[in-house]
Amino acid sequence: MSTYLHNLRRRRGKRLAAQYALPSDDRIAVIGLGRFGGSLANELMRRGWDVLGVDTDPRRIQHFSDQLTHAVVADCTDPQPARQLGIHEFTHVVVGIGTGIEASILVTSNLLEFQVPNIWAKAISRQHAQILERIGAHHVVLPEHEMGERVAHLVTGRLLDFIQFDDDYALAKTVTPQAATGVPLGESRVRSAYGVTVVGIKRPGQDFTYATAETVVERGDVIIITGRTQNVERFAAMS
Template identity: 35%
Template sequence: MKRTFTVVGLGAFGSTVARELSRLGNDVLCIDMNAERVNEIADDVTQAVVADARNEDTLRDLGVHESDAVVVAIGEDLEANILVTLTVKNMPKPEVWAKALNHNHHRILHKLGADHIVHPEHEMGMRLAHAMMYPEVVDYISLGHDVFTVEVRASEKIAGQTIAAMKLEENDVRLLLVKHQRDILTPPPADYVFRLGDQLVLAGMLQNLRNISVYL
């Protein structure tokens, strides 16, 4: 479904979000005070404007109040980030996704009522560390309270073996699905024999998932 988004701040994070939202078929308005950044993204989004997003009248003139969601991606200016978040939160319609620079900034954004607060540098650092420690992990999602779903790729360790070899039950981990090429097995039968490159989606507590990593 086509939606309308505004991205304020066109650094590496903001411009990536804007381009991907546009690629997914949405209307995307981009705002930044840096003309060079605006010009770089102008051909990739619906509209890109050089403007001061701290001015509420400017935002309303651009129709930001009609957006389904606004991404406050300002990273260099803490005061501007907070002011834009506050201004957009006072608009009745848009959902606010705000970039936090640190823990204290996160607390301020939370107090302002930001609907979603993201830490892109922290999250990317976490993903990089996990990828270095567990190279078989393709992706993961935190479900809160140390519960994760993890997508892993079957290695030579498990290829040719069945689910029993993963010691799932004794570690309280669930195998949600197995994808082999274009086939998806959900849940896979107990006698399924893993093949090299199969993609597995597992769910469980982080420590339990770590425990079974030796079998993958």
């Protein structure tokens, strides 16, 4: 390594050390840099967050060392290393551990002992999710399960994109059915007749815009609709 690069990395390390000595609301720690945690950490960096990545695998840390604000080899199932890293001072921490349920639970429990105010934890099964919720994790995600549900809606219907909120409410993108075209949305009775609300519209070659009661949707327009999942699916199937 050249002297220039060596000095550059030393200066970068000092800057990071000084940065992490001060609490900041735009910092987040991601514990577990597998496929989920690593992808999430990189996206957070892209959005301007300062990301501390932690993993027990030195190879993963080596991979992310130049991608994240800081990447450290540590076992956060032990509260002492976690505290030494200053994770107890973070207001946002993600537990991305997916291969070891016991490790996931222990790390989450330590974060709760630290009174971290926003803990996001990945679960690999519904049982795992229930345990995380019971011990007090603020947000629990099942990425594989949720993605499976989403793709199932896209594969089996006329939806171009689909996001489900809670158990029975969805936001979806679809091509406009004939029943909603040619008249202002306020006169088309889409909401009363089909139980969905059109919230956005995109015409070919144009950007998405908000839909209003005066918006006239034409055949071939792409629309964003929201409503109960069953109503959204039924309305999209009319395309």
